[in-house]
Amino acid sequence: MDSDGRVVLVTGAGSGMGKAIAREFGSTGAAVACADIDRRAATETKRAIQSADGDAIAVEADVSESEDVQEMIERTVSELGGLDVLHNNAGIPQRATPVEDVSEETWDQLIDVNLKSAFLGTKHALPHLRERNGVILNTASTAAIRPRTGLSAYVASKGGMVALTKQLAKELAPDVRVNAICPVATETPMLDEFSGADLSVGDMESTIPMEQLATPQDVATAAVFLASDEADMITGTALEVDGGRDI
Template sequence: MTLDNKTAIITGAGSGMGRATASLFAERGANVAVVDLNGDAATEAVSNIEATVTDADAIAITADVSNSDEVASFIQRTVKEFGSIDVLHNNAGIPQESTPVENVTEQTWNRIQDVNLKSAFLGAKHAVPYMREQGGGVILNTASTAGIRPRTGLSAYAVSKGGMITLTKQLAHELAEDGIRVNAICPVATDTDMLPEFTGDNLSVNAMAETIPLGRLAEPSDIASAAAFLASEEASMVTGSVLEVDGGRDI
């Protein structure tokens, strides 16, 4: 699954699933723009790529993916740096501490929708004109099993990820004639630093793991492998799909 001569933007790539995906894309031959709100994390991720991947070409960009101007800017910068945008991976997201719906604040609700869902709309809005002009591209959206089988206490998060799934299907239909494929990845609970932030009085990491038939949490590399497939030409007939990387959680 080569990505030679492709340029990929990966948001939320300073850590976790995004960082693993950026590294794998670079290993497969892609130019990579590592975008993260945490600029130090983005820089560290790029340094790691450069230290481990021969002839890697990666740049670090600090940006808030919920801000339209900043999204437009990092897409424009990537095109200027590498000459194209072949893959946009809308991966950035924030968790929700397990909270009864009546205790969820409007501020929390709005922030989760902005970062987890509006960001993907903004990414598509600003990337599609470049992709259309160059004759095609790939958009990948990180959704979640919570968008398919919600958990108690995650109302805002589950809605944001359900919306991501619907947005993926809408864009896949709308952009097919432009040669732009759009797919979503639905990870189950994944062993990252963010995972404990989902816990609360009624939800623990162990409880999450116990609901996964394969008997383990996902690893960031599991998600990266799925993204690499969907971004490659081997998935050239795949669009509008929701790939569950879930160890059987959604059965």
């Protein structure tokens, strides 16, 4: 699929799925803004894209803070010439914890980073996306569809992401398409953070009919497709990249 001439902003681009998504967009011809709270990690992704003859910038941003998000959007537009695709990908995990033991601080942090960030990104990016009939992508999770043990705050944040995606698709059509991606457990540095006494990585894998975890590249390929002209009639969907987990 061809992303030539498009400007793409990926949050959480410093590692895992975000890094793979940013690199895949870069390899298909997009200019990519690699945003992450970790400046060094964002810069590494930018350099990886540039080393493959792609165009990229690195942006340090805390996606739960409105001022950071606004500056992230403004830098992208100023330095890369516009904005065609916003991928609200940044997120944090929750270690499996009984709901009665989840602190308010943990709950608030997960909602702010995993869900509020997509609201802020959309709010500040929308004028630019409307100018170019752009696309919003949101990284949700299969946990929003088939919850797992001990992930109350995480499931709430990702369930909210799916609902927000559908609301925005309705509200912003026909000017902007909005879709979510729901990955199953994926081979990233974050994966071990989900484990606990009642939830091991092996337990996760055993519930996937394809008998394997997803890879960051699986998610990246789905993102580039959903942003492409080939997906022009797709909006409001939550695409399950799950090896059959949600059957």
